[in-house]
Amino acid sequence: MDAFFASVELLRYPQLKGLAVVIGGGRRKVDEMIRERFADLPLSEIPASAFPLLKDYVGRGVITTATYAARQFGVGSAMGMMKAAKLCPHALVLPVDFEEVRKYSRLFKSTIAEIAPVIEDRGVDEVYIDFTDVPGGQREGGRVLARLIQRAIHERTGLTCSIGVAPNKLIAKMASEFNKPNGISVVYQEDVQTKIWPLAVRKINGIGPKAEIKLAKLHLHTIGDIAAQEPQWLIDNFGKSYGAWMYEAAWGRDDRPVVTESEPVSMSRETTFDRDLHAVRDRAELGAIFTDLCTQVASDLKRKGYVGKTIGIKLRYDDFKIATRDQTIEHFTADAKEIRRVAGQCLKRVDLGRKLRLLGVRVGKLAKVGSAEAAVVPGAASQPSHPHRVEEPAPGYGTLDLF
DNA sequence: TCTGGGGTCCTAGGACCC
DNA sequence: TCTGGGGTCCTAGGACCC
Helix, strand or coil: CCCHHHHHHHHHCHHHCCCCEEEECCCCCHHHHHHHHCCCCCHHHCCHHHCCEHHHCCCCCEEEEECHHHHCCCCCCCCEHHHHHHHCCCCEEECCCHHHHHHHHHHHHHHHHHHCCCEEECCCCCEEECCCCCCCCCHHHHHHHHHHHHHHHHHHHCCCCCEEECCCHHHHHHHCCCCCCCCEEECCHHHHHHHHCCCEHHHCCCCCHHHHHHHHHCCCCEHHHHHCCCHHHHHHHHCHHHHHHHHHHHCCCCCCCCCCCCCCCEEEEEEEEEEEECCCCCHHHHHHHHHHHHHHHHHHHHHHCEEEEEEEEEEEECCCCEEEEEEEEEEEECCHHHHHHHHHHHHCCCCCCCCEEEEEEEEECCEECCCCCCCCCCCCCCCCCCCCCCCCCCCCCCCCCCC
């Protein structure tokens, strides 16, 4: 979907069309404030001048989406709000409305499903679709079906999307970026040399910032540069698995199927504080947040019908370093109190002497409620999986019995 | 005044089992 | 008198994606 979060907001506030708008940041319920002020007007008639400007934004957070007008200024997703404010001070800011976004996410996915049922979910604004067995799916290399899907989504939602059609997921993903927004691009296997090789290595889904830096140090900048290497050389430099994959990817080879169903592996909640907190000085505040996170994870699990066995915490310190601790218990649970108890044990094993920026709680090793695997009675006699392992508090930290 | 939140997958060492 | 080989599970960290 094109600029999905922003586009969803523009449906409500069409008067902002064409303007530089960014979505993100917001603990502040910006649009609620505005709607209260203009309660007598329909949303679409609230003047654009009433919306807050990026330069007046104070607080932590990143941009999740920028309209194409804002992108002209170099503002993009994942950019810190403060940095974005420098690049484009007069952009309007709106907070993410997750409920609205999820509503349109369901709507566009169900629209596709009616036309082409083999779909892989790739998050709120993206899917892979298998055209292979869709009637007419091969006409003009898939372009006809892509056009049909694009039109159906626009009719149903008013939103635009970009579609890449290719022999596999790897190339389709790259192709989808060729004609944004509202574009269609068909790429054949034999186009790899001309259309894929000139692209930056970063365009491969799976090559991120770290791999890009390492490749640059080896004087590899384009996908073609990777394709020109000996596979063994790539394996020597990037490892057996990643090196071999990278070589195949550079040649446009990918045999992953479109996966229509999958079970969740973990569920988590985390929050970045408005200001950095200290375990001792801000104990009460931190304790309340911690309990809250556990309650939220527990209710997520219950709502979706899962229980979990591994409970863990995540901290981000003020220097952005991350620490995680987890512990696997003998039975499955979705109980907030129990999650809090075990997560509290985990907290005793990290350094709480430094200022914290983020706290998170995670439950993993999930099983569906009622499944055979989950049907272990809590408290029933069972062998501990590692009878001799004692989760020792880290030296020097154990005296901080805060939670 | 830097840098969200919710995920997946991989690696690597140690414990433990047969 | 130097000490296997294969396998699983647990834990911590890190890269990457949307």
